[in-house]
Amino acid sequence: MNADEFLLNKIKTYQPVFWRNPNKEETTKALKHIPLGLMDIEDAEKRLQRFAPAIKELFPETNDGIIESSHTELKHAEELKGITLESFSGPVYAKLDNYLPISGSVKARGGIYEVLWFAEQVALQEGVITLDSDYRALLTPEARNVFSGYSLVVGSTGNLGLSIGIMGRAFGFNVEVHMSKEAAAWKKEKLRSLGARVVEHEGDYSSAVAQARQIASSNPKAHFVDDEESVILFLGYAVAGLRLAPQIRPLLDETGKNLKVYIPCGVGGAPGGIAFGLKATLGDRVEVYFAEPTHSPCMLLALATGKLSDISVSDVGLDGITVADGLAVGRASKLTTSWMMHLIDGVFTVPDEFMLDMVRWLWDKEGIKTEPSANAGLYGIVGDGVHMVWLTGGSMVPEEVFENYLSKSQKL
Ligand SMILES: Cc1ncc(COP(=O)(O)O)c(C=O)c1O
Incomplete structure (x- = not known):
């Protein structure tokens, strides 16, 4: 051998x-x-x-x-x-x-960063801020109203979903988290309590990500946080x-x-x-x-x-x-x-x-x-x-x- x-x-x-x-x-x-x-x-x-x-x-x-x-x-x-x-x-x-x-997890580093990246893209595009603005302008009811027209979609074993859910909802985005069967029940409950939509999949993590990617691709106002391929x-x-x-x-x-x-x-x-x-x-x-x-x-x-x-x-x-x-x-x-x-x-x-x-x-x-x-x-x-x-x-x-x-x- x-x-x-x-x-x-x-x-x-x-x-x-x-x-x-x-x-x-x-x-x-x-x-x-x-x-x-x-x-x-x-x-x-x-x-x-x-x-x-x-x-x-x-x-x-x-x-x-x-x-x-x-x-x-x-x-x-x-x-x-x-x-x-x-x-x-x-x-x-x-x-x-x-x-x-x-x-409370390492996934907050990437997940929260990508939510902020997307919020910045949307806010710049919609004229809510410029790069020199005080970003507290993103917390006004007007800004929330703009963000509520957009969705964040993610497939996750749990902790990435939590990061996207908490930060995405804090800015007023719609959040949809696709979870694998391994994902812990408490993570799903926490997300639901924040107003995120949790979609449970019978398959494993990879199939949850694949389905989330497909769903997001049909919505021009959705941003897919790609745990497998995202440079952000x-x-x-x-x-x-x-x-x-x-x-x-x-x-x-x-x-x-x-x-x-x-x-x-x-x-x-x-x-x-x-x-x-x-x-x-x-x-x-x-x-x-x-x-x-x-x-x-x-x-x-x-x-x-x-x-x-x-x-x-x-x-x-x-x-x-x-x-x-x-x-x-x-x-x-x-x-x-x-x-x-x-x-x-x-x-x-x-x-x-x-x-x-x-x-x-x-x-x-x-x-x-x-x-x-x-x-x-x-x-x-x-x-x-x-x-x-x-x-x-x-x-x-x-x-x-x-x-x-x-x-x-x-x-x-
Ligand atoms: C607690 C914890 N540690 C490590 C990791 C590994 O991160 P990655 O899947 O990006 O390799 C995860 C992923 O969700 C996690 O939840």
């Missing part, structure tokens, strides 16, 4: 694997495969700044209208040694996107890298270590955009690894086989059933797989039990509330470095659902 067959055999039998990307290139070279640059990320940041006064009014819990999370060192990370996939040394930090204001979403996620780089660079210089970042991956947009933002700002000083459930490793299959989005987890006999609802994606994004091919350092897979155990561990030991999808990165902390595990969601999980996660964790 050669190495590729050995890997595939482990994947097919749901065993955790750590795959190091043999196609990774030096960062400046790898970035050339992506038709975007630092200027595009900076442009996205400027757009977010323009909106800050309006966001501050709508969501006073933000930092003056800027939606950002902090990071914190995990004080008990030593306890993870022996239960993660590889050995490691060096400090372990958590990036707290589970506490991102407004919708991608840039919204990438802003995270632009903001984190200056905060973390002094620590890298002081320790002489590289930053190693571990991000849960579903369709690939959120981790892909963040990886791009980090690599574009920190270059070869950052390594990025994606984490996927053993039951749904679509990005791993895409990159390890070279088939990109032409392969799905069911093609190799996997069931795609996982407690990590946000990562329950059978086929990775065409856009992201091709852009990540030479950029990221590796992908590892994570058993469901580990994610459930980490919901409890993070809560008991570090006082951090996550959902299972959010903490998958902990499993792959590897080698020496300044480690940063991206915690991607969970603060909005209702108490009874969170208790249920805790009760399923046995080992810790």
Whole structure:
């Protein structure tokens, strides 16, 4: 059995694997495969700044209208040694996107950014504002009236839908969210309570996205937020890298270590955009690894086989059933797989039990509330470095659902 067959055999039998990307290139070279640059990320940041006064009014819990999370060192990370996939040394930090204001997940970065991008397009087109206006003008009854003539349509495993729903409804857009059968019931309920239309699909995430795309295409006043192919979403996620780089660079210089970042991956947009933002700002000083459930490793299959989005987890006999609802994606994004091919350092897979155990561990030991999808990165902390595990969601999980996660964790 050669190495590729050995890997595939482990994947097919749901065993955790750590795959190091043999196609990774030096960062400046790898970035050339992506038709975007630092200027595009900076442009996205400027757009977010323009909106800050309006966001501050709508969501006073933000930092003056800027939606950002902090990071914190995990004080008990030593306890993870022996239960993660590889050995490691060096400090372990958590990036707290589970506490991102407004919708409590990493998907807020891209999702909210795309709603703002669309609101700006519409408002400029309809003469509500100019680029120099105070964007609080977007909150007037006249502006709301304009926005109520437009729709945002999205297909989502849950957290992207929440971001689009909360921000879209705050500006007065009609919002239609197409959810897969894996999507958590509380996320659907929350969206309905905001006045969004939730369409439930019997099929999986990919078919929900496909149907949403088709429905949106027949309505000229609808904007489809394409979780699989949107460059706008991608840039919204990438802003995270632009903001984190200056905060973390002094620590890298002081320790002489590289930053190693571990991000849960579903369709690939959120981790892909963040990886791009980090690599574009920190270059070869950052390594990025994606984490996927053993039951749904679509990005791993895409990159390890070279088939990109032409392969799905069911093609190799996997069931795609996982407690990590946000990562329950059978086929990775065409856009992201091709852009990540030479950029990221590796992908590892994570058993469901580990994610459930980490919901409890993070809560008991570090006082951090996550959902299972959010903490998958902990499993792959590897080698020496300044480690940063991206915690991607969970603060909005209702108490009874969170208790249920805790009760399923046995080992810790
Ligand atoms: C909590 C959480 N983490 C990570 C992800 C992965 O993001 P993506 O699907 O863009 O890869 C998701 C996706 O919904 C999520 O909900």
